[in-house]
Amino acid sequence: MFDINTIREDFPILKRKVHGKPLIYFDNGATSQTPTQVIDTIVDYYTNYNANIHRGVHTLSQEATDKYEEARIKIQKHFNAKHSYEIILTAGTTESVNIVASGFSSILKEGDEVIVSALEHHSNIVPWQMMCEKTGAVLKVIPMDDQGALQMDVFDQLLSNKTKLVFCNHVSNALGTINPIETIIHKAHKFGAYVLIDGAQACPHIKPDVQELDVDFYVASAHKMCGPTGVGILYGKQELLELLPPYQGGGEMIETVTFEKTTYAGLPHKFEAGTPNICGGIAFGAAVDYMNAIGFDIIQQRENELLAYATEALSQIEGLKIYGTAHKTSVISFNIEGIHPYDIGSILDKLGIAVRTGHHCAQPIMDYFKIPGTVRASLSFYNTTEEIDTLVAAVKKAKMMLS
The missing domain is CATH 3.90.1150.10 (Aspartate Aminotransferase, domain 1)
Known part of the structure; x- marks a missing residue:
């Protein structure tokens, strides 16, 4: 009840x-408020087991590591990702989008085409424009109509064998429009294009199933879902995350380092350089628990x-x-x-x-x-x-x- x-x-x-x-x-479209259950999780972390993760043999480090990875599994189950290592914990939706855009900047070539929708937040426009400037790829736009809906007949005309990537938000932050992402994903895949869905505005209202959607990348932020600011996720299919190069270099994302050669860690650590927002990740898991309990x-x-x-x-x-x-x-x-x-x-x-x-x-x-x-x-x-x-x-x- x-x-x-x-x-x-x-x-x-x-x-x-x-x-x-x-x-x-x-x-709430800018940020949701935070329930006591999540606030208590944040206080508990800093009061009882504040330590860096993945590196320490001492008790606090092990406890923090366990809680952080437990949160990753909670988020994996929430989005129904196949593997927990397909969930990359990031600083938020914007960083998640930029990780993918940066990765494809080394893959796309001149003349390739990418498609975005007219309903996008700047965070799902500017990174792709920067990517196109670097690669010579061409950016095309699915127009909207007076009701704030995408003109899907035009999308059909934009798709071609040159289309490599399609980007669309699940829900428009400005208008609230729920986009037909199932159709967009299905049609894009017919041309061999990959699809990234910006779920920042959808996830407070809708529980997406990334396997059922068959989406290639899905991104979201904790602070829209009763969680803390400064943390979010990038979901990607395993084979695509392995295809993309690392976004940042540093600690944690390496397997071995010498002055002659560095080899990178496997997923998810390949994209998680440096000390992460440990408390934020754990609190994100608590926020997911809270919303699912309702x-x-x-x-x-x-x-x-x-x-x-x-x-x-x-x-x-x-x-x-x-x-x-x-x-x-x-x-x-x-x-x-x-x-x-x-x-x-x-x-x-x-x-x-x-x-x-x-x-x-x-x-x-x-x-x-x-x-x-x-x-x-x-x-x-x-x-x-x-x-x-x-x-x-x-x-x-x-x-x-x-x-």
């Missing part, structure tokens, strides 16, 4: 006030109800336009005619309501709609309809003050 009051007790930050008002947190079916149902409620309520405000009306997760990006989104966001903050304003690191989407940005209210399972009512009243107040 989903008891919202019990759930909210898990999040101590929800008890604080901002500008004298109870905090209403609708910026259940992703329940999380999806709860958030779909909140999305429907908020969409209906906000749509009643005259002059308010919602961007992105395709099948989506619990994200509402909107503007009020004649008012800059930053001004609305500033007033909402004074009323204790946290939303995101701007282009959300998705400037091509804003350029498509010919707007400077949007107000984005991104909802999580721990939000309530009462908070949405307060948001609607606050938007009305902001509109009155700014009109």
Whole structure:
């Protein structure tokens, strides 16, 4: 049973006030909040077994190593990777994407083609542009339509035997659109292309099965999933991770080092140079446990109800336009005619309501709609309809003050 009051007790930050008002947190698309169960894991690490991993014979090092590798296995099972060493623990989605882009920079050649979608976060655009500049590969874009959905008929036309890589987010951070990644993966594979899916915005809402998807690479961040910042994952099929060269050189990623020759460690350590975010990795495992204890079916149902409620309520405000009306997760990006989104966001903050304003690191989407940005209210399972009512009243107040 989903008891919202019990759930909210898990999040101590929800008890604080901002500008004298109870905090209403609708910026979950930027980062989710962290439950006590994860905070306690972080405190336990630094209190009881803080030590470097994989290198020490002493007790603390062994305990930290065991906890870190246990977290990797939790994450492997969550995403249903075939092997735990297919889960590379990284600094987050951005680093995960850059590891793959850097690796393919030594593989692609001039005239090869790569495809991205128009709905991408800058982190899934810029690394590929840099890769194309280095290799001479050509970047092509799947366009979007007015509903915020990808034009899949154009994707069919873009695919060819020259296509080597396809990159697409699972869910748009700016609009919430759920992309048809199963179809994208299947069609790309028909042409022998590899596919990377950016799951940063999907994983708080959806539990992806990387084997069922048959995806080549899947990336995500802990801080969108009730975990800490500064840690994420790169999932890759074993044969592809072995194909790519190391991203960084240093300790841990080596097998042997001499001044004449260095040989690299096997997976996953080949991509994990230096001391990792040990506490972050362990806490990521705790966050995965927390969300699975609630259940992703329940999380999806709860958030779909909140999305429907908020969409209906906000749509009643005259002059308010919602961007992105395709099948989506619990994200509402909107503007009020004649008012800059930053001004609305500033007033909402004074009323204790946290939303995101701007282009959300998705400037091509804003350029498509010919707007400077949007107000984005991104909802999580721990939000309530009462908070949405307060948001609607606050938007009305902001509109009155700014009109």
